[in-house]
Amino acid sequence: MMDSETIWAEEWLAAHAYDVLAAPELIRAVPWSKIYRLNTDRGNVYLKWSAPAYAREAALMVHLAERFPSDIPSVVAANQAIGAFLMSDGGEPLRNKLKRSYDPQFVGKLLGRYARIQRTFSHKVEPLLALGLDDWRTTVFPDLYDGLVHDEVLLEREGLSAAEIEKLQGTGENIRRLCRALAGFKVPDTLEHCDFHDNNVLVKADGALINDWGDAVISHPFFSLAGFLDSAVRNHGLDANSLAYKHLKDAYFEIWLDVETPENLERIFEIAVILRPIEFAFNFSRVIRMTTTEEFEPYRGYIAEALRRFLSTVL
Template sequence: MTGAPEGWVGGWIDVGLQLPSASERWRSAGYRDELRAWVARETGEPTSLEPVKVRAWASVWRAVTPGGVHYAKQNCATQPFEAALLAELVRLVPQHVVPLTAVDLDRGLLLTPDQGPVLGEGDLDTWRRVVAAGAALQRALVPHVDGLVAAGVSRLLPADAEEYVAQRLDGFAALPAGDRRALAPDRLAALRAHLPVVRRWAEQVAALGLPATLVHNDLHGNNVFDREDGLRFFDFGDALVMEPLAVLAIPLEMLAARLGAGPDDPRLWRVAEAALEVWSDRAPLAELRAALPAALQLGRLGRTETWLRCTPPMNDEELDSFAGAGAASLAALLDAPVLGHLPG
């Protein structure tokens, strides 16, 4: 697997890192030729090879080949691990993830066969299926965390949370004047004052005793296929090794926005409890519910790290849209959790 560039601090990306544009390379004729040659070696000469998505952080192409329709993906240099991670997941938990046709670990390329339409967001029962199946995947991976880290996935555990936030704040403070990625000075000061609160959240979540495992970090129905043998997950480019309840941060925030739901909405609790029940043999359900608001806050750190990893290869146009996403994700620690309430 292609190694991460210099600019990492304690396994986490440096806030100030800047790299050449990834999307401009992916849009070039040279990259198309390179990708076509690789697909041809793996499946036969494609009759069609067209981009489906080209973002600052990843490129996905649809290839029509003698072996059927496939999708090729490559992530940016600061999220290079997905190919190695998916290869490991296919080996360990093939029933939970999309199959792999081919992988190039040196270049971080992966090729998967067409799985049909995605599950989609659907109704509450669909969301419950997604989070419950996601938690089952997490349970299955608990014994294999060291292998996931060896594949390139970073750890961000409750014990790391306070140090992580402090490092991010130092990184934002060191950005030069006028940097579009900057965190506003008042937010910076407020977050520094909030570090003892982050420590208390981490202590509460750690006290549950749940094991570290894979957190997808973008869990929703558009990253899932509904196959005859169950749900199969894909798009692991944002993944981290965290405590397991952090995985609920993204689906609950998405669902709350869609429903216009507040922190006491029983519909959100119904979805959350489909995942909590998977862990109820490791901690009482009442304790899981009580710690969930703090876990959701710590889950926002996962999204912060994703945005900070995706920002270095952005060009000017992409920075116009996304430069402040990492700072905004970190500043969300000052907001109330999407579900439940924190102690006063």
């Protein structure tokens, strides 16, 4: 039996003179999102369905593509009522290419392009909030943290001990201090992808596209850099003390050099690295709210792992 999103996709494509050559192929499925590939006479078209909390993705991508058409995949059609949209083929994940040969120059240019998107929206967040993006700015971040660490039912289900929960609940002032420090610099809160890594970048011969914007929030931009580099260390063995790692940081920092000194940008990054696991935990707490206990079981422990990582940096 076909889902409503695949029925809509095939009907839309037929109505717009696409010849669908095979049944939709489900290529990714998690409880909050599904992606299908549809082989058509005009090439592959991708269908994405998202749970309501992430269904603003198509509207955000259209909004971003108005200013950055060469950086964002093209949305062909969207059906907000069912949380689905069609996207043109953007190529293969960048991770596949980097696994064959890691290219710091290419990745550095990508980080610069992404940072320019963030700079563009750094004083234009209200329209993004109006699209439905969550507000995780540094002014509200500590309160969100308090809410998370006092949800003892959730944390116990995640596998955290009573002692760990007590430690987390005692670090609220640390979070406030770090957020005040971030707010004291001149790099403002802005668009934050919230899942920015090389597997969410698509590459073809003619360039790269930043994909999978469903998790996006308004928060501190340097969380993106912290998450991207952490992924590069885990997936590509990038040494945090290497010249390649420094090159990637500097490529991202370059976009902010007109507002802060290199020394201050380094300090901002250090704080972002400490707080990034908490943002990760926030993200997965959204997933819990839109899935059943059974559906979430394969992901149980992710929040605990992130919060333990945070504790290791502050205790």
